[in-house]
Amino acid sequence: MRVGISKENYIERMKEAANWAMDICMFLIAADRKDPRTNILLQAVNRVVNKSNPAMNKIIEEIKIIGAEADKEENIIKKNMCNEIAETLNSYKQMAYSSLLFGDGDEEAISLERTVNVLQIQNLVFPDAETAPENYTFQEIVGYACLLAITGYIMLFIMSDRKELSIFEMDEATVLRATAAGKNISNKIIRMARALQSPGIFISQSIDDIGDSKVLNNIGYKFAFRTSDDEEIEKTLRAYGIEPTEENKEILSSLENGMCLFQDLEGRTGVVAIDAVFEEYINAFKTGAEDKEENEEVS
Structure with missing residues (x-):
């Protein structure tokens, strides 16, 4: 259990984590709820949740254990499904950035x-x-x-x-x-x-x-910045509840840098300018390739 977390909160978090682990594994093996492999995954995830330091790698190990149990029971179909699931998940483990998904539970969370x-x-x-x-x-x-x-x-x-x-x-x-x-x-x-x-x-x-x-x-505040795409302009204006007349479209398409069409929770709409306060903020968040060297200096 993580330090500073109550037992009740820890249990709830583990339940949520188990649900997401199921979704991720089902997505990786391309399974839906009707797929019989889902039952094997669910069994493995439930076992891992009750272990110390539950982790995605332990799900794969548990699937192998379930496969071995099926072999002893001479359930060849279940054994083969376990082997297939474990091999598929292990294959994804070898890919770049897979460490973001698979861990042993000892990593800093x-x-x-x-x-x-x-x-x-x-x-x-x-x-x-x-x-x-x-x-x-x-x-x-x-x-x-x-x-x-x-x-x-x-x-x-x-x-x-x-x-x-x-x-x-x-x-x-x-x-x-x-x-x-x-x-x-x-x-x-x-x-x-x-x-x-x-x-x-x-x-x-x-x-x-x-x-x-x-x-x-359900979105209380909207900020729409300049765009030259006529279709996008019309969609944006309609989302704001504004008639997409040529005059209104011109407002959105001619906005200057740092300006946007703003709408608040009450539906009040107008053009506003965003004040970054400090020049360093502007430089730090530039994304153009020509700004890379400048960004490094700021950081």
């Missing part, structure tokens, strides 16, 4: 008690929204599985202490909504975050990445 946690996914490869899950590359499968793990952390984070204000930010929100499962997760986070006093900041290139009208209605 991300703490929910820290004031700030930053999870970077810069070099992970994610599938496009148009790509069907069955067409994902191996790198995309690992990338999306890592995203599921990160999302699980966000869920634990916003539910950890309802008495304290907890804020999370998700850049490139389109990645999470690349699949139907991801959309459901994103929608759940948005709905729960507001109710649990854990406001979220979603950053994306398109209004479509945030969700449908039901999801947008």
Whole structure:
């Protein structure tokens, strides 16, 4: 048990962690709830949860044990399924960045008690929204599985202490909504975050990445920066409840750097300028290749 966590909270966190471990493993082996391999995974996860320092690597080991038990019982079908699951998960363990998913339980875990946690996914490869899950590359499968793990952390984070204000930010929100499962997760986070006093900041290139009208209605403050895409401008204005007239479209397309179309919780809308306060902030968050050297100097 982690220091500083009550027994009750630890048990609840382990239950949540078990659910996310199941989702990740099912995604990696391409199984659904009707797949008989799911029962084997569930059995292995439940065993590992009750061990000291539960971890993803221990799930693989437990699957091998279940396979050995099936062999003794002469249950060849179950034994073969266990071998298949273990081999598949072991194969993903050998890929780049798989250490973000698989551990032995001895690694330093991300703490929910820290004031700030930053999870970077810069070099992970994610599938496009148009790509069907069955067409994902191996790198995309690992990338999306890592995203599921990160999302699980966000869920634990916003539910950890309802008495304290907890804020999370998700850049490139389109990645999470690349699949139907991801959309459901994103929608759940948005709905729960507001109710649990854990406001979220979603950053994306398109209004479509945030969700449908039901999801947008749960977003209290909207910031839309300049874009030249006429279709995107119309979608944004409609999301704001503004008629997409040529005059209104011109406002959004002609915004200067650092300015945006803002809408508050009451529906009041207007153009505002974002004051970064310090020049160092502006330099630190520049993302162009020509700014790399300058960013390093600032950091």
